[in-house]
Structure formats: structure tokens, C-alpha cells
Amino acid sequence: MADYIWLIPAMPAVGFLINGFLGWKLPKGVVSFVACLALFISFVVSAAVFIEFLKLAPDARLFEKNVYDWIVSGDFTAKVGFRVDALSIVMCLIVTGVGFLIHVYSVGYMHDDEGFARYFTYLNLFVFMMLILVTANNMLLMFVGWEGVGLCSYLLIGFWYKKDSAANAGKKAFIVNRIGDFGFLLGIFLLWTTLGAHGVSTLDFGLLQKNAHLITGCAATLITLLFFVGATGKSAQIPLYVWLPDAMEGPTPVSSLIHAATMVTAGVYMIARLNFLYVMAPTTMFVVTLIGVVTALFAATIGCAQYDIKRVLAYSTVSQLGYMFVGVGSGAFAAGIFHLMTHAFFKGLLFLAAGSVMHAMSGELDMRKMGGLKNRIPVTYWTFLAGCIAIAGVPGFSGFFSKDEIMWKVFANYGGSLFFWIIGAVTAGLTAFYMFRMFFTTFHGDCRATDEVKHHIHESPKVMTIPLMVLAVLSVVGGWVGIPRILGGSNHFERWLEPVFGPEREAAAPALNIVTPAFAENAAQAHASSAEGLLMAAAVIIALAGIFVAYYFYVRRPDIPGKFVAALPGVFRTVNNKYYVDELYQATFVRGLFVLGRFCKRVVDETLIDGTINGVAWLLRVVGGLIRLFQSGYVQGYAFALLLGAILALGYLIIRVVP
């Protein structure tokens, strides 16, 4: 089986090439068939590897295959090689599985678009790059995928490039991502130099893990922080989250793909993949947790004051990604990946369902102009509800298990504290509130759409609703693979990932104890399952309270939100405008760069460089003008000069040399 793992990323690449070169003259049916089939084969291969893994002992679950020597320089070799282990295969299954459903959905959603073939070309390329990212066996190849998904996000967000806002959003996503990628690249450099100083020149994950002990604490902190900068860009965390909400300009299935299957999960995956480095850097872990928790809360508050349903979902993704970082930041890598998986299910579902709502509402996004859709589009309604319940953390649904796992770990693990737990719990309450605010505003109450739109409301075709139903089922049951012990489960998911995360964490824990002595205390409590149960119950109550408040505000007493806004106009305006962060960035970084750019143009380019070039040209012209005076064209003049020269030379020789 190990010989076939390269097929996982290769299949979407084949689909990309076929649709990219021939798509423009193939019929739509063939284009969509090729694109979907490519993903499906990848999914089947991933599933086959997964089944193969199940038969093997936990420690033997690792397939590695080098395909090609990419860069050979001295004793350093960068290979195009793939590594599939317990972590990668989870990612592969999510990317290809959810990706496949999104492809199928897109067939219906994009059916009347003139860029049909182009769309599926990009989509396949996106999945290809993401699979490269998750299956790469070294940092450099991972970076290829890392950049590749950035490129594809640009192409797809700006898919409707004739629209100004879409083109700008694409550029914004690309540039903000590039800032993060710069950190990532510096991280690779520093990692390589640090290990190179010990005579180990490799970027291969297996060898890195083996040699990680050579990296001292300070270097490890710096390296991991640089990688985290990359992660904040790709996974939309403070301060580089700003591109994600704007990314809503792309077609809705693209948002779904970016949010659920590809792209934003890359940062979380990368930290989980480099867990052996991160556990050596408690400072970084603390920073990751802090950024995660702040982002989670920050984005959740913004989500409460948006009216565009895709934007609410976008901020919700930023917030949920915050949770994932809280998970990996507090050392609970498995919990972070678990939440990544369940999030892929329910967020993929919610976006696709939102797309279905848009489809029904003739492209309307503003939820103030919706309402009462419950009976008009029942499949979308019920699947959307499943997604909302899952994300809100209602017990039994997938989001509950993963979120609870993270919340418990952040409290119990080293570096964690009750403070982080409280912020997390507040965020969970807000999440439940804004999700159900959106849900009730969209589907309940009276329909506020124009008669024209009302007349056209219709359920989406089967090709769109079936992926919704599959994802809805996954959103409900997806969490059951990780039921914690306290609820009678055995947390299969965490055990599954133990070969990747397990031993390293045990080894690093004592080192971390020195930094955070609170660990011992918390760990003692960790065994007291009463604490876990208590916290779980508290989180559930907060989530249910959030749902209830949303119900009360938007179904029972729809006048309250208006009064609320009227009472606190300033606060609402600030939050509705996303705390003016975009404006702040515009005023500082963008404007600052403009000033710098203008300086470079006016002073450096126009004055310095142009001045030098033009100065040289001017000098040559003046000297040439003087010299051309001698060029009279009279041949006898030249003859005279020749003779004079000869006489002078001879005279010199006679006077100086002869005596």
C-alpha cells in the first residue's frame, strides 16, 4: 500500500491537468465528472490506507515513499516524498471526503456559470495543493502545498474577477497570506541553520523528530513562533485573520472548501505535525493558546453583529479556529485535530446550506431580508439546523465532544488555566447565540423578502441536497469517535493519534513543569473526574443558554434586539464594523506602505536611480560633443594630425631615449 500513497495527491492533479487543458472544449458533464472522480479516487485510496492502518500495530502505522529527488545540494537533499501516518490520513480523509462532497455540490451550484471548467480546474488544484501539504514528508514540500493553497485561494476568491470587490478580496487574501508565509519561510531557514550547526542538514519530518533534542529552548521558541506566524496567516488568527471574512466574495462552495476541507486547517495541521518542536517551547505554546482564545472570543463577538449570513459563518470559522489553536497550544494536539475534523463537517455543511439558501433567495445574503424559509426549503432547513446544533455544542452532536475536549484540556493541561476556560466558555455561549440568531432570522418569523424573490423560492436540486444530508449526518455522528471516558466512551480518536502525539508529550512534560508549576496542581485535578464533569455541565448550560437567548430575542420578542441596538448605538456600530480593524490596518499598514512606496518611487527610483542613469547618459553626451569637434571629415586634417603625432613621438624618442 505504501507504494500507492502518492496517488492521493496525484489524482486531483490529473483532474486539474485534464480540466485545465481540455476543459474549455469538454461538455460540462465531462468536466464535473472528471473533477469529482479525481477526488473520489483519492478518497478511496485514503480509505484503503486507513483500513490498512487499522490492521497494523499502532506504531507501524506509517507509510513513507520518496518519489523524486527535488533539490540535491551538497549533503542536503530535498525530496518529493510522501508520508502518511495516523495524523496525515485523518487529514487526507477530511480533505478528500469533504472535498468530494463540495465538488458534487458545486456541480449543481455552478451549473449556469460561464467559468464552469475554470472553476473545477481551480478546485482540483486547491485540493491537490492541500493534499501535498498534508502528505509531504519534509518542510520544503509542505511549503509548496502551503503556498499552493494560498495561490488557489486567490484564484477562487477572485473567481468572479469582473467584480471589483471579488478581485480585491482575492488580492487581500493572497497578500495577507504572503505575510504569514514569510514567517513560515524564516522558520524553515532558522530550523535548518540551527540543526545545520549540529551537522544535521535535513528538513525531513522523521529525521527532524529524531534530532529535535539538538535544538535548544531559545531557538525552539523562535522557530516555533515563526511557524506560528505562518499559521496565523493561513488559519486566520489575530492579527492576520482579516482576509477570511472578505474571502466570502468567492462562490459559496469555495468558502466551504476553504473553511472546511482545505486552507484554514493548514495552520493547525502544521502545528500538530511539528508537535515535537512545539512541546519544547512552552512560551510559544502559551502564545498559541493566548492568540487562539483571544481570537475565538473576538471573532465570536463580531459574529453577533453581522447581517450577512456568509460573514457570520466566516467569523464563526475564525472563532472555531481559535478553539483549535487553544487545543494545540495547550498540548492537546489530538483534541485540536478532533475539533478540526468535526468543524470540517459542520462548517462545510453550514456553508453549503447557506449556499442553498442563497440559491433559493436569488443570491440574497442579508438575513434581514429573509425569514420564514422553514417550510419552503425543508432539506436546507433541517441540515442547517443540524450544523447549528453541532457548532453550538449541544450534547451528543459532534461539536460538543471536540469542543469539550479542548475546553477540558486547556483547563487541565500544563500552561492552561481556569481563565482560558472561562473565555472559552463565554465564546461557546456567544457561538450558540449568533448561530441560532442567524438560524432563527433566516428560517423563522415572517418572510421579509420582496415579492419577486419570494415567488422564486425553491429547494435546491438533489445534487446539492444530497451532499448536505451526508454532511448533516456526519455533523451529528462525527463526534462519536471521540467520546471522552467520563461519558462512558473510550476516546478512540485520541488513541488513534497517540503514535504521532503520545510519547513526545510525555517526554516534554517535565521540562514544562519548571516553567509552569501550576501544571502539577492542575494535573492532580485532572484525575478528579468530578471537575471534568462539572466543567462539561457548565459549558453545556452556557451553550443552551445562548440558544435560548437567541430564541427569546429573535422568535419570541423580535423587538428586543432593536432596543438593544438603540440603547448601545456606539457599541453596536463598533462591533458591526468589526472593531474597525480593517480601517486600522488601512490607516497604518496599507497607508504606511503607500507612503513608503511613494518614497521609493519619488526619491529612490525617480531621483536616485533615474538620476544616475540619466547622469551617465548626459556625461557621455557632453564628452562626445567635445570629441566630435575633432572629427572634421577633412582627410588632410587627419593626415596632418598623424604626421604631427609621429613627429612628436619621434622627437620624444630622440630626446629621451637616444642620449
Place this chain on the structure above:
Amino acid sequence: MLHGVPTSFYFALSGALFTIGAIGVITRRNAIVVFMCIELMLNGVNLTFIAAGNMLGSVDGMIFVFFIMTVAAAEAAIGLAIFVLLFRLRGSVNLDEIHLLKG
């Protein structure tokens, strides 16, 4: 070589020929005359070679002279052809009127 004539006389004569030729090249306006003056200069040089070769008892001087005469003959052919064409084109071979290569 004539007996009793010192080599220095030959040198003086060749120097005089060369100088007359050089002055002619610089001062005369007619291209043909200038051309003849160049021949005069070449012959002055030839005479020096012959005289020096005789004085040193070497044939090198004569070999040089043969080469110079060959080149001079070729040069005369090409040069005169140019002047003929020039005359057809401009109606004159006056060097004062020919300065197209002015910078």
C-alpha cells in the same frame, strides 16, 4: 649601389623625398596630386630600406621593398577607381569638398 657614395646621402635623399611627399599630402587639394605625393613618400621609405639593407649586408630591406611596391600598386588601382567614381558622382576630386564623414 654606386661606389663612394656614403649611405648617409641615401638617407638624406629619402628623408627629403618623404618630407616633400608629406608636405604635398597635407597642402595639395587635388586628390590625384595627393595620391602621387603618397607614392613619393612610399618611395622615400623604399630608398631607406634599400640603403640600410645594403649597408647591413641583409636582404630583408629588399623583401620589405617588394612588399611595399606590391601594396602600393594595389592601393593605386583601388584609389584611382575610387577617384573615378567620385568624379562621376560629384564632378570634382577636390579634397576640400569631400567631408561627408564629419562628426
